[in-house]
Amino acid sequence: MPKTLPSGPALPPAVLRAEPTVWRNPHRRSSAAVLPDLALAEADMRAAAARWHRFAPLLARLFDGLDGGRIDSPLTALPPAVAESMLPGAPGAVWVKADHDLPVTGCIKGRGGVYEVLAYAERLAEAAGLLRAGTSYADFATQPFRDLFARHTVAVGSTGNLGFSVGVMARALGFAVEVHMSHDAKDWKKRRLRALGARVVEHPGDYGLAVATARDAFRDRADAHFVDDEDSTDLFLGYAAAALDLQRQLAAAGIAVDAGHPLVVYLPCGVGGAPGGVAFGLTLLFGDAVRPVFVEPVAAPCMLVQLAAGLDRPVSVYDVGLDNRTAADGLAVASASMLVARTVGPLIEAVVTVTDDALFRWLRALWDGAALRLEPSAAAGFAAVGPFVAAAGGADLGRATHVVWTTGGAHLPDAEFEAALARG
Ligand SMILES: Cc1ncc(COP(=O)(O)O)c(C=O)c1O
Structure with missing residues (x-):
């Protein structure tokens, strides 16, 4: 080198x-x-x-x-x-x-990760006609919204804390969640994600490779949103x-x-x-x-x-x-x-x-x-x-x-x- x-x-x-x-x-x-x-x-x-x-x-x-x-x-x-x-x-x-x-x-990545999931949920709800004048945002936790979110996946590549932040918010709204991590990411962070009901995909290379692979996998998926740690304005x-x-x-x-x-x-x-x-x-x-x-x-x-x-x-x-x-x-x-x-x-x-x-x-x-x-x-x-x-x-x-x-x-x-x- x-x-x-x-x-x-x-x-x-x-x-x-x-x-x-x-x-x-x-x-x-x-x-x-x-x-x-x-x-x-x-x-x-x-x-x-x-x-x-x-x-x-x-x-x-x-x-x-x-x-x-x-x-x-x-x-x-x-x-x-x-x-x-x-x-x-x-x-x-x-x-x-x-x-x-x-x-x-429990980490700064929540500021970006939670926020981006909320932004995605808001766009989906709007497109589905669920946001009317006077709708309370607390209603995002109700069944019609959850049914909508359950048909969508939120994916992310992460060293751990972004995955957790995205996962905890997206699971709470009823999304499917997929987190891509390098195989040497901390085991407790992987376990914690699985406990949330997220799918954890391990990659043999480093974090950058996990992000790149996941980004490719989710390109053009209309039923999914990829949270791009390297390139997201919402984050x-x-x-x-x-x-x-x-x-x-x-x-x-x-x-x-x-x-x-x-x-x-x-x-x-x-x-x-x-x-x-x-x-x-x-x-x-x-x-x-x-x-x-x-x-x-x-x-x-x-x-x-x-x-x-x-x-x-x-x-x-x-x-x-x-x-x-x-x-x-x-x-x-x-x-x-x-x-x-x-x-x-x-x-x-x-x-x-x-x-x-x-x-x-x-x-x-x-x-x-x-x-x-x-x-x-x-x-x-x-x-x-x-x-x-x-x-x-x-x-x-x-x-x-x-x-x-x-x-x-x-x-x-x-x-x-x-x-x-x-x-x-
Ligand atoms: C504990 C902790 N501190 C700092 C950072 C750095 O954030 P960023 O990767 O956005 O620079 C991370 C990223 O995952 C983190 O987990």
């Missing part, structure tokens, strides 16, 4: 050696320069939020414990001792956006709507976000949809005051490789001699979403790569110090805070707020969690 990209700028040698790196994005441009040229705009994010709102009565009916039918997580301050261990001596508060405990799905907008939730929570906590008070948001990145959607939404709301930092495993820095290459064709981590092997299963992705790279690439402040050892250390530290139950992928953000701030050299971050997005883990079986703790 060549150790340099076929063309475009070479990658930092440390990335090629699979060593932790802070890559400051040389292609970052101002939001004012980027946003007007994008195919998606603030109206799209607000339309997504409106759809979430329309479906709130249904979600409240189908799932216990939802506050007003909303799928959102708290924003909480880290205990000062833990924040201090992340940012020794540096001012600035560290907050956690607790999607590891997102209601219904992207489902994630983007989270920015409005965070904006509300920051305001309620009295946290200013403006040129003098930057908001640094640490987002674990797999294919890029979840962090990309969130970064897009936050940039719409806060402009250049938000600094999205994507975090990837040293063996699978697909977004870093894609953006550093500066090419408009896919570049994978295999192309540069990396092996995509990481305990962070949700981030074990060799090729980034081109939709995300093209849309959000110039808005990303930096990509930080972290070792698996660091993930397990932080997973342990966050359990001991803050009682956060994280899966390895979800600990990535914490491992990135110190290196990012150190690399920034303190530049204008003195009054920054740091938000670490924890992306999954609350549903981890005890044995899995204890094994992960033991590695920290």
Whole structure:
């Protein structure tokens, strides 16, 4: 395998050696320069939020414990001792956006996956003439709707958490569900899907191959919808709507976000949809005051490789001699979403790569110090805070707020969690 990209700028040698790196994005441009040229705009994010709102009565009916039918997580301050261990001596508060405990799905992928199933269900219901003036969306749980959905399949390729998110929502509405996964995806995630009544199809290759195979299998199927983790606008907008939730929570906590008070948001990145959607939404709301930092495993820095290459064709981590092997299963992705790279690439402040050892250390530290139950992928953000701030050299971050997005883990079986703790 060549150790340099076929063309475009070479990658930092440390990335090629699979060593932790802070890559400051040389292609970052101002939001004012980027946003007007994008195919998606603030109206799209607000339309997504409106759809979430329309479906709130249904979600409240189908799932216990939802506050007003909303799928959102708290924003909480880290205990000062833990924040201090992340940012020794540096001012600035560290907050956690607790999607590891997102209601219904226990992971950030629920924001996109649940949303896309709702969007599909709404289109089907509309086409079937089931939506009349005054129809309550809670009626989506009634027999005529369920009969319609039962004649349709929702399919998805997933490292696990998207499959679960899509599966839990689609099964609750009565759809058939098919989830395509690489054979080395976590067994407990496969078991959990089968328990929902989903069909799990295992593929011998990696996640990207599972997605590609499933996409082909479902092309032209009028009775099915394929949720495309690499290329779905609905997923992207489902994630983007989270920015409005965070904006509300920051305001309620009295946290200013403006040129003098930057908001640094640490987002674990797999294919890029979840962090990309969130970064897009936050940039719409806060402009250049938000600094999205994507975090990837040293063996699978697909977004870093894609953006550093500066090419408009896919570049994978295999192309540069990396092996995509990481305990962070949700981030074990060799090729980034081109939709995300093209849309959000110039808005990303930096990509930080972290070792698996660091993930397990932080997973342990966050359990001991803050009682956060994280899966390895979800600990990535914490491992990135110190290196990012150190690399920034303190530049204008003195009054920054740091938000670490924890992306999954609350549903981890005890044995899995204890094994992960033991590695920290
Ligand atoms: C726990 C967790 N964190 C982060 C991500 C990254 O999301 P994306 O693949 O959309 O970049 C995933 C993806 O499955 C995940 O499961």
